Amino acid sequence: xxxxxxxxxxxxxxxxxxxxxQCQVDSQVTMMFWYRQQPGQSxxxxxxxxxxxxxxxxxxxxxxxxxxxRPNLTFSTLTVSNMSPEDSSIYLxxxxxxxxVTNEQFFGPGxxxxxx
Amino acid sequence: DAKTTxxxxxxxxxxxxxxxxxxxxxxxxxxxxxxxxxxxxxxxQYIIHGLKNNETNEMASxxxxxxxxxxxxxxxxxxxxxxxxxxxxxxxxTYKYIFGTGTRLKVLA
Numbered sequence: 001x002x003x004x005x006x007x008x009x010x011x012x013x014x015x016x017x018x019x020x021x022q023c024q025v026d027s028q029v030t031m032m033f034w035y036r037q038q039p040g041q042s043x044x045x046x047x048x049x050x051x052x053x054x055x056x057x058x059x060x061x062x063x064x065x066x067x068x069x070r071p072n073l074t075f076s077t078l079t080v081s082n083m084s085p086e087d088s089s090i091y092l093x094x095x096x097x098x099x100x101v102t103n104e105q106f107f108g109p110g111x112x113x114x115x116x
Numbered sequence: 117d118a119k120t121t122x123x124x125x126x127x128x129x130x131x132x133x134x135x136x137x138x139x140x141x142x143x144x145x146x147x148x149x150x151x152x153x154x155x156x157x158x159x160x161q162y163i164i165h166g167l168k169n170n171e172t173n174e175m176a177s178x179x180x181x182x183x184x185x186x187x188x189x190x191x192x193x194x195x196x197x198x199x200x201x202x203x204x205x206x207x208x209x210t211y212k213y214i215f216g217t218g219t220r221l222k223v224l225a
Binding site for chain 2: 044045
């Protein structure tokens with residue numbers, strides 16, 4: 001499995017500011033994914049980020065609020081813009097597995113964001 | 117909406133087998149069943165997956181019914197470190213996972 005790191009691991013931010021979360025993988029991967037996990041809830045997919053193309057956002061998530069960059073095959077960033085307390089969540093990135101047939105994902109440790 | 121249904125919580129005695137059920141009655145023929153677990157808000161950890169045959173690896177066994185409408189994840193000898201939320205997901209040809217609410221497994225000493 002891939003080794004995935006995220007920075008920061010946690011942060012406390014003020015309302016109205018923005019935070020950029022970094023996701024680094026130890027090997028080249030085509031597909032990277034960003035999830036949100038609100039307190040006490042399950043994971044929700046925000047967007048899929050492929051290198052060389054615009055990110056694809058899921059229903060309820062927009063680029064202006066969650067801009068994503070994917071400059072190369074080992075790195076991606078997610079920005080949470082103009083934050084409000086409702087954005088307090090754990091944000092996780094994941095990458096595709098190595099299976100030729102199946103579609104397992106491997107997840108990073110997450111970034112715990114608290115917005116005051 | 118998630119395509120799977122799992123019990124909200126389960127307890128298991130340490131050393132015993134933990135059997136976690138999952139219903140996926142609307143599963144399509146090309147969809148795989150994946151199991152992940154999340155320990156104390158860490159990133160989910162991949163456990164096992166299967167299509168229609170039973171599967172076993174070093175972590176667990178996956179039993180899929182013949183009609184593929186349900187499956188069971190088996191942790192053969194549960195330890196305290198297996199306490200986690202376990203997610204069952206069905207997906208095919210895409211990495212687009214839809215997570216349900218999962219089962220909160222508590223392993224008791």
